[in-house]
Amino acid sequence: MSDVNETPVYKRALPGPLPELDELNRFFWVSGEDGTLRFQRCGDCNHWQHPPSVICPKCLGENIAPQAVSGLATVGAVTVNHQAWTPGMTEPYVIAIVELDEQPGLHLTTNIVGIDPDKVVIGQRVKVVFEHVDDVWLPLFVPV
Amino acid sequence: MTTKYLEKNAIIAGVGQSQVGRRLDRSGLQLTVDATKAALADAGLTTADIDGVASWPGNMEAMQPGFSPVSVTDIKEAMGLELNWYSAGSESTQMSAIINACMAVATGQARHVLCFRTMCEASAIAKGSRSSLVGAGRNRIGGSFQWQIPFNAFSATNWVGLAASRYMQEFGMTREQLAQITLTARRNAQLNPKAIFTDPLSLDDYLQARMISTPLCLFDCDIPVDASTAIIISHADTAPDLKSIPVRFEAITGPLKGRDSWDQQIDLTRFNGEPAGTNLWQRTDLTPADVDVAQLYDGFSFLTVLWLEALGFCGRGEAGAFIEGGQRISRDGELPLNTHGGQLSAGRTHGFGFFHEAVLQLRGEAGERQLSQQPKVAAVANGGGNIAGAALLVRD
Numbered sequence A: 001m002s003d004v005n006e007t008p009v010y011k012r013a014l015p016g017p018l019p020e021l022d023e024l025n026r027f028f029w030v031s032g033e034d035g036t037l038r039f040q041r042c043g044d045c046n047h048w049q050h051p052p053s054v055i056c057p058k059c060l061g062e063n064i065a066p067q068a069v070s071g072l073a074t075v076g077a078v079t080v081n082h083q084a085w086t087p088g089m090t091e092p093y094v095i096a097i098v099e100l101d102e103q104p105g106l107h108l109t110t111n112i113v114g115i116d117p118d119k120v121v122i123g124q125r126v127k128v129v130f131e132h133v134d135d136v137w138l139p140l141f142v143p144v
Numbered sequence B: 001m002t003t004k005y006l007e008k009n010a011i012i013a014g015v016g017q018s019q020v021g022r023r024l025d026r027s028g029l030q031l032t033v034d035a036t037k038a039a040l041a042d043a044g045l046t047t048a049d050i051d052g053v054a055s056w057p058g059n060m061e062a063m064q065p066g067f068s069p070v071s072v073t074d075i076k077e078a079m080g081l082e083l084n085w086y087s088a089g090s091e092s093t094q095m096s097a098i099i100n101a102c103m104a105v106a107t108g109q110a111r112h113v114l115c116f117r118t119m120c121e122a123s124a125i126a127k128g129s130r131s132s133l134v135g136a137g138r139n140r141i142g143g144s145f146q147w148q149i150p151f152n153a154f155s156a157t158n159w160v161g162l163a164a165s166r167y168m169q170e171f172g173m174t175r176e177q178l179a180q181i182t183l184t185a186r187r188n189a190q191l192n193p194k195a196i197f198t199d200p201l202s203l204d205d206y207l208q209a210r211m212i213s214t215p216l217c218l219f220d221c222d223i224p225v226d227a228s229t230a231i232i233i234s235h236a237d238t239a240p241d242l243k244s245i246p247v248r249f250e251a252i253t254g255p256l257k258g259r260d261s262w263d264q265q266i267d268l269t270r271f272n273g274e275p276a277g278t279n280l281w282q283r284t285d286l287t288p289a290d291v292d293v294a295q296l297y298d299g300f301s302f303l304t305v306l307w308l309e310a311l312g313f314c315g316r317g318e319a320g321a322f323i324e325g326g327q328r329i330s331r332d333g334e335l336p337l338n339t340h341g342g343q344l345s346a347g348r349t350h351g352f353g354f355f356h357e358a359v360l361q362l363r364g365e366a367g368e369r370q371l372s373q374q375p376k377v378a379a380v381a382n383g384g385g386n387i388a389g390a391a392l393l394v395r396d
């Protein structure tokens, strides 16, 4: 019964558009290749920032680089989408804003998967999983 | 003294609006001409008097069909205008055309500025293109929307739903309270012959409506329409030459503070309306208690809730209690709200409809829906999330 690969496969509800990769954002969208989520961090003042930029808005230092985060986060806001925006959508799905443990306000809009949509609540602890599509690893979150 | 704020030298000389409908057999440019002719007639001006044109966001037809189909230069060419100044651009607040026009007349760049906002979203949807859906049908998405669209957060309903969920959890606002924004708008729409939805709507109807993106149901979302609204902004010195009762700008502002995104605010229930409110009251000696009628953006009902707090009509987190039962925001209440039916019932004229209505109410020309107590000060708010503009209009 058990397969060689026992890791559950998580997917978004719909195969929607993917991000267009460029110099600035590539590290973020491919970060999940090794199972790790990364954000830009300032080497001078330690500020985490998102979306990626060319400079730290806190100290104006340019010593910024991707750095791994724990992947642990808390649900800050949640909405269950019921509207069929595109053909083929049948099930409700959960969109959430999660706050990464590393810094207040370090947010991602994402999907919470692996749970009944109506069961996701604000304050819930979640951790990152990745959906691999083409050249992109989308960070989704599951309950801890 | 607050006379250093130069928008006080700007007046609204005329307002005009095309038909507002779900599928009008008129192009965006035709609708804009209709609205412009109506505004000129209202002001007692001719095309020869107009020496400025401003709009927002400018022509977006290639990116988002129906969202903004008419260029500033389209109306200039169509009506043979000779311009000393013109401006339109998307990288600004929804109210930027009005703000820019105030600055243009105050600094002498123009005397009479035609401002317009035209939408053909209903026709675009009928043709299979939903302009308010960003990125749908595309394979890849760049720019700021890459942070929402890959997670199928296609619609502003999702983004506003997120903020609303957090707000309701934090401050205990109920759906029954939120419903009062929609129910009040619908009652007001019944007195507006141009409104789209005028059937009676009960609290039960609201609570039983289908969810779009929790906690927002169908009736929390405004209605895409075809419409154009024109506002002529002139220097106050021209008032004696006008046919209309002038309505003056007491204050106007369109700041951008905090993060320029829907999801990166440290506090997910705060938005750019707050600095707009702070700026607005710094530019005037008036206070929220002086406002007789409020025309507050309701692209989603929840945005109006945030605006009530942002402009200081109630305290932070208190809007649910403020609107409960709907009395305070009713036509006979202490703060009559969205007296034409708002965008929720009168259609998404995308901010300009609130100016149009504020002017009619201040002049006493709102017909059957004219407030019985003649208002002298109106507050107008446009936008939500990172985009926010606010204005105070007065009848001197």
Ligand SMILES: [Zn+2]
Pocket: A042, A043, A044, A045, A046, A047, A056, A057, A058, A059, A060, A061
């Ligand atoms: Zn720094």
